[in-house]
Amino acid sequence: MDTQQNTALTRALAEVPGPLPTRGVIHITFPHTDRFTVVGNHLAQHPDLSCTAVGLAVLIQSLPQGTEIGVKALAARCKEGEKRIAAALRELEAHGYLRRFRHRLPGQKVITRTVFCSRPTALLHPRPRPAAEARPRPTASAAVPVRKPARVHVPAPVPVAVPAPVPVPTAAPPAPKAPSAPPVLPPPPPVFERRVPPPTAPKAPRRPLPQPSDLTPELDRAATTFLSDLRRHAPQFTLSEDDVRRLVPGVAAWLERAARPDAIRRALTDDPPQPLRHPAKLLAHRLTELLPPTPPGVDDLAALAARPRVVVTPFQTCDDCDRAFRSPTPGHCRDCRETRAAYAQAAA
DSSP states (O other): OOOOOOHHHHHHHHTSSSOOOSSSOOOOOOOOOSSOOOOOHHHHTOSSSOHHHHHHHHHHHHSOTTOOOSHHHHHHHSSSOHHHHHHHHHHHHHTTSEEEEEEEOTTSOEEEEEEEOSOGGGGGSOOOOOHHHHSOOOOTTSOOOOOOOOOOOOOOOOOOOOOOOOOOOOOOOOOOOOOOOOOOOOOOOOSSOOOSOOTTSOOOOOOOOOOOSOOOHHHHHHHHHHHHTHHHHOGGGOOOHHHHHHHHHHHHHHHHTTOOHHHHHHHHHSSOOSSOSOHHHHHHHHHHHTOOOOOOOHHHHHHHHTSOOOOOOOEEEOTTTOOEEEOSSOSOOHHHHHHHHHHHHHHO
């Protein structure tokens, strides 16, 4: 029988716009109308997060508000174990996607709240206030229009002689106050604190390569031979001639501090990253950061030997009762000595 062809897949591939790639993945995209979650490429393609952490972040982002996302609750949902889930949660917390903090309830009870942010970089910049909040509200002193009642014809009153009232001085009415502008409140502090510096943050200058106190011809020859022979023990550390000349002072500084060549080779080539793209840069970093201390001199060793030593009295075994006791010479313990003295006194 011939191989069964999937006509639905063939029809879907025919509807893909543009020419199909000759290698790699081919995307067949259907728009979602329900039960979907928007995930940013900064999370799906994060270079420093493991696949377990990315998948766990997508799962947490798809859960509704109030769902338990503790280690045990997630282990009940996933096939991964609790240790792997806990490590993935620590990765998300280190990169700002997850934040756990303590919150005190009104009844003096302290609980742990977990917050998940789908885009941590958005919390670094304050959000603009809406136009409705920025518009000043009318104050109580503002004038309110009042509708006047309609005029009614009233007959003129009969004039009556009334004494003229004495004018009483009154204070001038206070001038209406201008409506004050609403106070500008500072932006609220971000919920997440970024622990990883942004890519645009200034980087600390690199420490210079260690230099020997005196680069003698013997040290130069030994360091050059060591670096040239390094590829025989670790093929990925094949260096060019310029790299060897640049790294010679660092190796000479190690040799000057009485470091053995095999110890230097083990410290420089142990557990390199895979793939190793810049072996010379890795060697320069390890030569600088793992530089051993200067060995102590003769005077320092003499001062160390001249320190008073604590004399410890050794243990001895009693000849009568086999009890252990401290004494510089073997013999009997205190109780046996007292018993022997009592017997001798009674016999006398």
